[in-house]
Amino acid sequence: EAGVAQSPRYKIIEKRQSVAFWCNPISGHATLYWYQQILGQGPKLLIQFQNNGVVDDSQLPKDRFSAERLKGVDSTLKIQPAKLEDSAVYLCASSLDRVQGRVTQYFGPGTRLLVL
């Protein structure tokens, strides 16, 4: 079974530029998550999709970050304009619907962003 795919793996941009990240979840996984992991901290949820609807985007800085999940499969996360403090690893994860019990999230390798 193929895992969660992300691209690019690394990106260096200057502040005020824009950048986009792509995620392809595990086939059949209805729920998709984007996390931001700043060095020395744990992953922080930015947005959670259930199919192509947003479940939680309470910690997404909506003035500069946007995300979409077209057709309930792939997703893109965009930052425009980027700030120095956006330097982090952006992780995508996916999970099956929770019918009984609890979900397990499967993470991609992440995109490491450096804003200069």
Next chain:
Amino acid sequence: DQQVKQNSPSLSVQEGRISILNCDYTNSMFDYFLWYKKYPAEGPTFLISISSIKDKNEDGRFTVFLNKSAKHLSLHIVPSQPGDSAVYFCAASARTSYDKVIFGPGTSLSVIP
């Protein structure tokens, strides 16, 4: 406000000995707890979990203990192996919050051969 805390940023253990990683939480609504393991340049991978109705869950060399009254959990690895060297994240979620997972800052474990 850090709801999940891992107060030891790093831990070194000799191969074959026990590794104990600790985690504390503040939100009494958390009812499910997870440990994730992360190698450099990879995403976190699920290791083991425990529901709040239990106080212990074991999977091979890994055991998680939960003390609800103290809002504390720990991960025991016995025996520790060099391949266990990684960053370990404690995480917690609550059904009342759509299972939103809150991660701790992580503990870097080094197992010395």
